[in-house]
Amino acid sequence: MDLIDKKIVITGGSAGIGKSFLKELIKRGANNFAIIGRSEKPLEKLTQEFPDVNFVLIQGDVSALRDIERIVLMVEKHLGGADVLINNAGVVSAGGLEDISDEDIINQININLTGLILLTKKMMPLLKESKEGAIINVSSGLGYIAMPFYSVYAATKAGVRQFSDALRREFHMYPLHIMTVYPTATDTPMMKNADMDKEMDDPDMVAKESIDGLLNGELNVVFGGEQREKDIKTNFEEPLKIDEKAKAAYDNLKQRTKKHRAM
Template sequence: MKNFQNKKVVISGGGSGIGNAIINELYHKGTRDFAVIGRNVDKLKRLENDFPEAIFLLFQGDISKPNSIHEFVNVISNSWNTVDVLINNAGVVSAGSLESISDDDIVAQININVTGLILLTKHVLPLLKMSKEAAIVNVSSGLGLIGMPFYASYSATKGGVRLFSEAIRRELKDFPIQVITVYPTVTATPMMESAKTDAMDTPDLVAQQTIEGLQNNKIDVILGGDQRLEDVKKNINDPKEFDKKAATMYEALLERTSNHRSM
């Protein structure tokens, strides 16, 4: 996808963080029509002030609830004849030892990070198929490529996003729909405010690389540079050897996740 002018974009979790940065990047490339679902109405309304030339379809809803998705897509269908870009960005995290994470938090991570993403894609898909040039952007995580201690349930959901992207890309081979998966590293978003860590990427960097990936027809955008690519390769080819590296990070991850929850 080379041109973002006159595109109609649907995004989940666009009120802050990476989602907001992606809206900003698209806005500066000429996109003016956005449909945004989020749980915080104040963050949604702020979009209209931040991007005054854009036309927003704002919907307060929770993608973990199928009824919210159905209502949101009905709003879109009543206003637009097509969708050009779907950005599945909404996500939550509850980290720590598996035994310490509540059952409700485990279920919520699955419902928002995976089930809601799949259902939103399913119900927007007929509108994407009406576009002459469409794209689905699924925001996963570096922890969807490499499972790390104290992120077991979160990694499971983000790994699910990775495989869903792979499967749906192959399923849609007869349609002009690009499917791209984004794997951010630790990023300075509200989701990370409770994590004890310093070195973080910016949401703007993730957004820029995401849009570049769309423009260059990539299927994966992996943040973290050459070291992350090397780690991913080692984790696939010699997982027991990578276990040793993970062990050296154990105490730091234990400290980072001692209060890392953004639900």
């Protein structure tokens, strides 16, 4: 895939992994972007940081259908179409299921999954017109292996995984490469309230390896190394073994997730 002339849409693109995607794509010659974010100031800073890039900056909330429809209209009007959609926007509210507020449960589902699906649906007419298009859906390692105190978040990210697979099979007749990314804990604003007991991944590394995966035609880019790959296989074939690991880590996880909320 030649990225230079691609029209690229990134949700949650003004910070974290989304911004790292933007930087990596610019390095590889891309110059036409629609960036969606909930806050205006981080979006405005992008024009200062990347003055030579053609930006369409859109303040919007992917959990709101009216914003999704406005995003698609602005992309079509000001970018002239779309070749690549990177569904990166996401939120997290960790804790025991009975302790997470109803509002946080609804918002996690609406932003992480429902909004992603609706935006993809509304963008699909533009993406289908691309001669060489792609959709990158950012899931999570928890989308493969769910853990205590992340029940809702894990459910949304597992939904992203299944959505990607179904989408790829449904639109196989179009030149669209549909790929899913599974980061582990990554050093982004989303993780600032998490009490981590190990070093986190660099978002720039996540973006670089993800774009490498896109250009290599990979369907899934899974972070966490060989051990994560083994654990995914075990979780599928012998889930009770992962249950035992979760039991052993239960108290530690409960403590570490007490304040992990980025909504």
